[in-house]
Amino acid sequence: MKLGGAESTLFALAAPLSVIGALALLFARKAVHAAMGMALTMVVLGIFYIAQQAEFLGVIQIFVYSGAVMMLFLFVIMLVGVDSSDSLVETIRGQRWAGLLLGLALAALGLATIGKATFPAGTGLDRANSQGNVSGIARLIFGNYVWVFEATSALLITAALGAMMLAHRERLSERPSQADWSRARIKSGRNVAGLPAPGVYARHNAVDTPALLPDGSTSELSISRVLKARGQVATADKELAISQELEGETGDMTRRGNGDDK
């Protein structure tokens, strides 16, 4: 079978793109780049389907896979953290090279045998689409393959159930209300007025800058412990210096240094 000029041009342009996308999925260091590579491959596959007169399949490919599934991927990656990358340390020495060699051998073997096949003449797309593209698919799904189609529902239910079990943290107790928090604070007698707010300085205020205590030291309690765990807490020194300079100019604090009691 011969391809038309336009179709072979499209294939020559798009096929390398899809291979590049697939390779990016394998070799990209960052998860976002890998996901984008995969999205590229899927979009190009959709284009191929449309070029082969399988419009429905192509549109579904682009809508469902590239659109919905890939965007879900990206959301997950962003929630997990864009910076997280895999550790590429080999636990078994030489495993990567051995794997690569065996993979290449398998690919060579597959290409060599499959390449030898001589295909009979194709029946042509017109005959395949004789009942209309979409209704042709519908006849297959709801006709010969209706049992498989129904069996897939068991797969989807299992997937949903599994996702709920492994990822959904069920709330086992009532969420404490503001009144509950307040009562607990007063009962414990610590931080009765609530935790101190983060630092507010003359030229800067941000959640990552700790507040100052009356003695001039910074308050650990005023910073979210998430920021502390991530090591994203800024120091207050610079803001303090600016504040002191401003206050010195206006004579507001009579340059007594930090704190009230000095």
Add this chain to the structure above:
Amino acid sequence: MGEFVATKINYAAVLPMLIVFAAAMIGVLVEAFVPRASRYVAQLPLTLIGLAGALAALLLNSRDNQGITAAGAVVVDGPTLMFQGIVLALSILAVLVMAERLDREGADAFTQSGASVPGSPLEAQAERLGATTTEVFPLTLFAVGGMMLFPASGNLLTMFVALEVLSLPLYIMTGLARRRRLLSQEAALKYFLLGAFSSAFFIFGAALIYGATTSTDLSVIAKAVGQVTGLDSLLVPGILLVAVGLLFKVGAVPFHSWTPDVYQGAPSPVTGFMAACTKIAAFGAMARVFYVGFEALRWNWQPVLAVVAALTMVVGAVLSITQKDVKRLLAYSSITHAGFLLLGIVAMDRTSIAGLMFYLAAYGISTITAFALIALVRQSGAEATHLSQWAGLGRTSPVVAAVFAFMMLSFAGIPLTSGFTAKFALFAPAVAHGGVWLVVLAMLASAVTAFVYVRVIVLMYFSDPIDGVSVVNPSYLTYAAVAVGAALTLMLGVLPSPLLDAAKSASIFLR
């Protein structure tokens, strides 16, 4: 354009599968609407009734409704009914073991909160407030449904979907162990990734076969195989790739590397279920693919499968010698048994199919019983799976040790156990159909593994007990499962003819 004709489905023939899937979906609804405290009490009877009802439907109804139905997607014939019946009977045993709760709120083997980080406050809170993971019951039912569809699949697409339906719940259940949860989660991830990989091989193979024969129907493929010219170079790689997907599921070398890790990490009752029922379903599907679909190409795949069988027996037997963990030991033993079972596929005769069915039933019963017992031996709350912890068990808990030793003897194939008759039923047709060297190898491998099993028995009876290892007192659920398992193992050894005759009369595939 012709009028659309709805596909005819013989509902009487597929009724067992429909019952299992319906019970699974009701189980999901129970999870959604029944309060947490009464979920276990609702799920267990529902699951057992579902399985028993399906078995009853199979015995009473489907036998008289054999045939190819749903446009060739489902084939209900003798082997299908036999494999489905064995899966159903064994999964009832497995569910009894899974439901064991000792004196807790929920099933003891499963974590109370699969989503919590192991060792986190959330996990502790979930344990304190009595959260449950009763979702394992509908998941088991879905897996059983997939296992029933797998050997009944008349085309490769149905087979692929069935493969996924049976695998996905197993991936999830593997990661739900209550203790040593990180190990369990690692096992689940490994199983999932490797399983997805092997499924990809299967579907790639199916695509190549479709390319060569323009059909996924096994009966159409069987007719087309002899007629296509110039496309053998698509067919042969296709068959081998489909075989990879199936061999992975039974844990044959070189696709076995997941087995020890997953068997060790999964909750012991799930390991028993998985080891027994997945093997039955996968060997059923494999038999159908090779006997119905690719019979004409047997000169291409028979040598490959023979080599795989030989490798599987040897590697499984040799590596089982070095194992220090009971669950890993049984994992390698299951690899060896997979090698034996492959003889039934390679022999290519209806008597070998009967032997295959009998062996699968015998091995499955012993495996579920053995893993039920492993779940009972504890040290400071956790399962004591290291072999050294089993020392002297014969003195401290004579009953558990005696039943476990009996199962070991059955695995080894000692007379008066089901293992002996099963090995005889499987190896005799293999000798008759040109697999003598394989049977010799199988005998040698059996001798090696017998040494391993006997070593465990010696350890249990002739060593001093270790402090702190004790056997927990189970409820009637485990008692029932172990008693039935031990009784069946003995019965199939002493009086094998009812099952053997049933297998022989049900060993012809409908094409």
